[in-house]
Amino acid sequence: MDRDVGNWLTGLGFAMLTCNSILAIYRSKEDAWSVAFVVSAYFALLFLFWCLRLYERTAPNLAQTWKLKVAIWSMSTFLTAMFSYKVANLMPWPVALVVWAMAVPVICGGFYAFFIHHDHQ
Template identity: 90%
Template sequence: MDRDGGNWLTGLGFGMLTCNSVLAIYRSKEDAWSVAFVVSAYFALLFLFWCLRLYERTAPNVAQRWKLKVAIWSLSTFLTAIFSYKVAKLMPRPVDLIVWGMAVSVICGGFYAFFIHHDHQ
């Protein structure tokens, strides 16, 4: 995709994310924990996409790239944990354990892929 086409599409995506977040906050304005969930997820996603963009633009052997990897993995872990918590809370106990098991496997897999596995290109 060309850069100009990507820019409006990215803006549309962030606009929809913002609109959905505002609507979710409005619908759950009586529940402070739900509002905190939506706000924290929204800002974590924004920061994650910003870090990913910086990571893509940073040269491979720059020290800042390591810090960006840590930030990306941390934000991904945070988002995985809070979404898993919300889903697991609605499920019966056996399914709850499966949800948390999948979350842990994703978090550990991301850690392995980012910090242990070295891609030899």
């Protein structure tokens, strides 16, 4: 993909994320917990994408790479837990249990992929 097109699409994605977040805050302005959810999810996504961008540009085997892996896994775990909690609250308890049962392998799989699995080439 052409670099200019990628930058344009990235900017469009962030603009849509920002617009949707503003609309969600506006619609739920009476509910402080919902506003806090949207704001924390928005900034967690921004931080996650920023860390991913730094990780892509960092040379392997540096101390900074380890710190970025921790930050990326922590943010993805935080977002998975947040969205699982929000979805599980809307569901009857058997379905909520399934939601949490799907979230746990995602979190553990991310941990395995970042910290345990080593690519042998």
